[in-house]
Each structure stands twice: as structure tokens, then as C-alpha cells.
Amino acid sequence: MTAPGLIETCHPTALSQHPLRVFTLTGVSPGPVLALIGAVHGDELEGPLTLSALMQYLDPARLCGQLILCPAANAEALAASTRCSPSDGLNLARCFPGDPKGAPTEVLAALIAEHVIRPADALVDLHSGGGPVDCPVFAGYGDAPATRTANLAMARAFGAPVIWRHPAPIASGRTLSEADASGIPAIYIEAGGGTFPTEDILEAYSDGVRRVMAHLGMIDSAPLTATAPLFVAGNGDLDAAIMAPASGLCSCRVSLLDKISAGQPCFDITDIDGRLLHTIAAQADGITMFLRRSRWVSKGDLLMASATPDD
Template structure:
């Protein structure tokens, strides 16, 4: 099958399990007629919704790709009702390099939607997702972690949208994931993300943050494995399993705009004052930045700008002005009824 910016030998409408690639023409210096191959698996059986599950949106976030790869190997088509479109390494060049951004064109895949079929390789991949994958779906699960630069409390992410009914369904799916936290994240209103594009296409959308720090979190991976199956059961693709009472906090949190973030003010090394999960207050000292190559200069002290819990903390100590050092999550005050 040919697409707007790529092709695949997989038949999306055929029952059973098919594993292959989306191939996007790519002609770098050392390969005149080559392709970039993006792993793809379609599992279909019976009647039910189509759920797209994406990992490797950023190449240094590992819990999602591991979870999806396990589903590809382990799921028998007879276990499901509906169709799964599984993409464990969508930003494949970044995944192979272990980098947030693509080493080919330097772009952040999650800031390129709706993409460009005539653009760089990253823009072509997002165009294929927007034009060929999302129109086939009813729901989208986008599995993220904090990557190399952030350590984030494991959480399911509610994608905001102007459609109240879709927002309620997004929130219900995030709560069904049953992570320790559910958090509304708008990415400062940026509509170039995969989850924003999925919502624009009308898909029930849930994201995750599963730890980070450039490692595989054992707790995050266990939460991710269980959570994906929880959402698939919530959507009717997998049977509802008997499970213990929810392990997550049923409240929904929010990143309250720019006040949620604490940014570096100078070149130096950041010393945080608190661990993730601590209750913090606006105006409270959050950490300080040391200029180690100018010891006569006193450190800059940073402060929180919102009340809530410390949700995320920068992993590398070295910072420069504008780096995100800390993120505070507050109780969501919007309407979910």
C-alpha cells in the first residue's frame, strides 16, 4: 500500500498478525535509492475499535518501546476484539541513536505535526502518521518517559482539547491506565505534538510519562505494561480482567501554565532542594545554580511559582539559561462532568 509519504506491504484490513515496516524514501549521501524503515505491526481480530499505540516518539525514552515490542511478540490475535496498530520506534533514527531528536535532521518528531510529505525525514514520518495512520484509528496511546533530561513521576497524561466530550473520554482513558497520577499537559498550547494531532483527528488520546533519566525504570516499565492493557480493556479491545482496587490517585492534576515550570537563570550546575513527589509552595526556594568556574560568584537561588507537588526534576546537573529544572503539578480545577 502506498501513502502520502511512504509505503508498506502490510494490509491494514487483513485479520491476523502482520509485522513489517513503513518505508519512507530516503536518499542520503551513502544510499541513493534507500528507505527509512519504521517498524509496524497490525493485529486484527473480530469487531472492535482500532487503537494506535506509539513508542519511540523520542529516542531516549524506553519503557514504551519495550512494552509495545512485548505486545507484538506476545499477543495472539484471538485475544483481541478490534485492531491494534503498533509502532514501537516511530522516530526510528532517534531510537537507534538514543537521542530525543533525530540525528538525521535534528528535529524533535513531537514538534513536527501535521508533518510535510516533501519535508525532511522527520517531517515525512509525522506526515505519514497524520495522513495514513490516524485516519484509521479510534484511539491513540502515546508512550513517553522523561528522556535524558528529566525524571518525571510515573503518570498518565490527559490531552486537552476544545471538544468537551472528547476531553472527558481522554480523561476516562487516562484514569483507566491506573498510573499513580493523571496529569493534564498542554505543552504550552503547542498543537504540533502527536497527541494534539490525534485529538484533532477525533481520536480518544492518552499519553504517559514513565520516569526518565535516560534509563529503564523498573517501576515505570511495570506501570506501563499494566496500564496499556488496562486502557485496551477500557476501550473493549481486551477483555476486562478482574483487578484489585485502583492503585492510582483518582484526582487529576494539571500543569498550570508557565507557573508550573522553574527555568535556569544562568550557566552553571543546578542543585535541587527537594525530591520528586514533595508538596511545595509558590515562593519557596526550589534550588540553586552554582557557577563552578567563577567561585567568587554567589549561586542563583530559584523559587517555585505554583503550589502543588514536585512532578519533574532535571536529570543532568549542567544547565544553561532557559533549561527546565523543575515542574510542579497542581490540582486540576476544570470541569470533567
């Protein structure tokens, strides 16, 4: 059973079997418009599970403003449990603002930009490390001058134990870069759940979304958080992180949120017969934010991304 007053709109995409499903809930009182997005990557189920549950108990009589919910942004990738779209191999999180006449994923990005992001006053994009990558629960934001104060306030409100600031300009192609281009405050959330998010992670996402809504004045109250966050900084571009130089069995020597030094050995990659192929060291001092958890890696797979303390 969904919340009363919830309206679904299906927007045709380049793939007839996978329309873009967008849900709106309008409160009885005026207020901001908050967009909530999940499953930009199909192997990240935190967003769909959080937003699906949210739609079960929302009450428009207790809501100020409007929610725009897109729980399955990339339905094709979600159905296949893949990071990228099977139809064209593109990563939706690199395709914004999209192209209505482009490849299927570019068409999808254009639709999300038009019907979900640009109509909003604020955006929360729910991601995770996906199947092969682990990371702490964190809120990330860009610090462009026009939105940095509102972005940081939303990141603080979410209540994640880590807040990651990305210097402007934020990398192109993202939902956040699309929001930034329109002057819309936006944050994204990450965790290490992927296709098997734990109840603790789902509770953190659900409570965090409600805290953002309370911060924006859309609901009266939300769960409290007593955790003082760790602040880190860095570009957060996983395309520029440390990648596997060869295929093989991977052993990780560090843990999430460890402080690492340039030159410190972090990974060993061995052949199937146990022969050492490579030892991969940290390229700079920092704090580990993303780590490979799949023990088999292929050449070019992400091994580690790091940030620096942001005091």
C-alpha cells in the same frame, strides 16, 4: 518470536536507513482500532520496550478489533539516544501534523499522522522524562469538549498513580493535538525511566496498556489497580517550564510531587569552583511534576515543570 498474524509495513521516510516501521494485529472479532506509539523521543525507551514485549505474546484469537503499533516512531533519534532528530535538530513531538515536503522530521510526522494516528479510534503515546529529567508515572490528557470524557476514561483505565488534565486547546505539534484535530480520544504516559527504565516502570506501562485495551473491549481482562490517582491540571508544556538561567552544577531542593509555593527556592546553580551563580525559585504555587536529575545543566535546560491540584 512475534505474535501470529502480526503484519509489518515499512514506510519510506526522508532518511532511507530509517523507515517508519508500523505493525498491525487484527483480532478475530470486530472492535476498535487502538494506536500505540513509542520513541517519539529517542532517549525514552519505555515505549519501544513495552510495545516490543507486547508483540511477543498478543493472540489475535483473543483480540477484538485491531492494534496499530509504532514502537520506534523516531528511529533516527532512537539510534542516537537523543530527544530530537540528529538530521535536522527538530523535536518530533512539536512537528505534527507534519509536512510531506518538509524537513526529515516533518516528513516523519506526516507519515505517522497518516498511517498510525488517523486510522485509529484511540491513541496511547508512551513517553518518559528521557535521560536528564525525572517525573512520576502519570497519564496525561486534553479536555477538549469532543473527547474529554473518553480521554479521562482511558487515563483512569491505564491506572497510573497521577492523572494530569490539560485545558483545551492542547499545545500544537503533538500526537495528542493531531488526534484531537481528528476527534480521536488520546492519552500519553510519562515516567522517569528514560534510557534505563526499571522493571517496575516497564510493568506499569505494560499493565496500563492492557488495562486500556480491556477498557475498550479489545481483551477480556487485565491486571487490576488499587491505587486512587492524584488529579492535577495545567498546560504541561515543557517548552514553557522553568529553564536554567546559566550553565553549571545544579542542586535540587525539592522532590517529585512536592507542594511548592511561589517564591520558594527550588534550585541552586553553582560554578565549577563552588561559587553560587543563581538560586531559582518557583514561579507559582503548585505540585512538582518534572525535575532535573542531571547534575550538570546548560543554560536553557529544563529544571522544573509543575501542575496544580485538580479536585
